[in-house]
Amino acid sequence: MGVEPCLFAGDFNVIRSDIERCGGRPRNRVAIDEFNRWIHQGGLMEMNSQGGKFTWCNGQQGLSRAWAKLDRVLLDANFLSLFPTAHCLYLPRTTSDHCPMVIEFLSDPFSYGPPPFRFQQMWIEHPDFMNFDQNVWSESVIGSGLFKLASKLKKLKVALRVWNKSVFGRTNNQIAILEDKVESLENLLQRDWDDDIERELVRCSNELSSWRLREDIRLAQMAKIKWRMDEEKLAVIQKMLSKYLAKDQKNTTVG
Numbered sequence: 001m002g003v004e005p006c007l008f009a010g011d012f013n014v015i016r017s018d019i020e021r022c023g024g025r026p027r028n029r030v031a032i033d034e035f036n037r038w039i040h041q042g043g044l045m046e047m048n049s050q051g052g053k054f055t056w057c058n059g060q061q062g063l064s065r066a067w068a069k070l071d072r073v074l075l076d077a078n079f080l081s082l083f084p085t086a087h088c089l090y091l092p093r094t095t096s097d098h099c100p101m102v103i104e105f106l107s108d109p110f111s112y113g114p115p116p117f118r119f120q121q122m123w124i125e126h127p128d129f130m131n132f133d134q135n136v137w138s139e140s141v142i143g144s145g146l147f148k149l150a151s152k153l154k155k156l157k158v159a160l161r162v163w164n165k166s167v168f169g170r171t172n173n174q175i176a177i178l179e180d181k182v183e184s185l186e187n188l189l190q191r192d193w194d195d196d197i198e199r200e201l202v203r204c205s206n207e208l209s210s211w212r213l214r215e216d217i218r219l220a221q222m223a224k225i226k227w228r229m230d231e232e233k234l235a236v237i238q239k240m241l242s243k244y245l246a247k248d249q250k251n252t253t254v255g
Contacts, residue, residue: 005079024066051090122214
């Protein structure tokens, strides 16, 4: 390598030793030796990482399932001297057979508070949502006309807050809990195969997919709200610019 800092990251499609795989067929020893030789000759080292031991799974069921560490970050001493605290985080697998990698060079100085309460489209996906709404709405309210309607809407809003907290909690927390459980079950299978653990893994994986779908719906809804707000701001700016240009053109004509 040269004097410039170097970093290589991605799917190398090869392991460095047999401890980086579990299940499946034995890896090509020639490819392993060549990969380690290339790392040594280039003066590279692996970046500190957090997350799962294996970064790839073939997605098969039963005894056909296999895991391996195929994704990694390699860097040289020059790069490490610039970013001594840099590290890699392996995220849980979602739709891919590989774990996403996040490389963090500096800590994020920003923190954000909880988002404001809004009706969540993901609630509609819950099988009990409609029955819950109907039960709350059918409760009697004293009054008539718009007052009765406003009272029912306020009552439903309060009930939805409580229902959301008890049923959904925080979606990210639910996903994190299931991700940890799936990872724990996979680690158990990697050490010793068990049919009961395999069935529990399939169940938890399916439940995790459902929660991820709800989170995707929530994020999509938030994105639409943000786009709408940005469009409204842009419209105001364009209107102000139009007035300014019209005024400037009038002054130029008079002058």
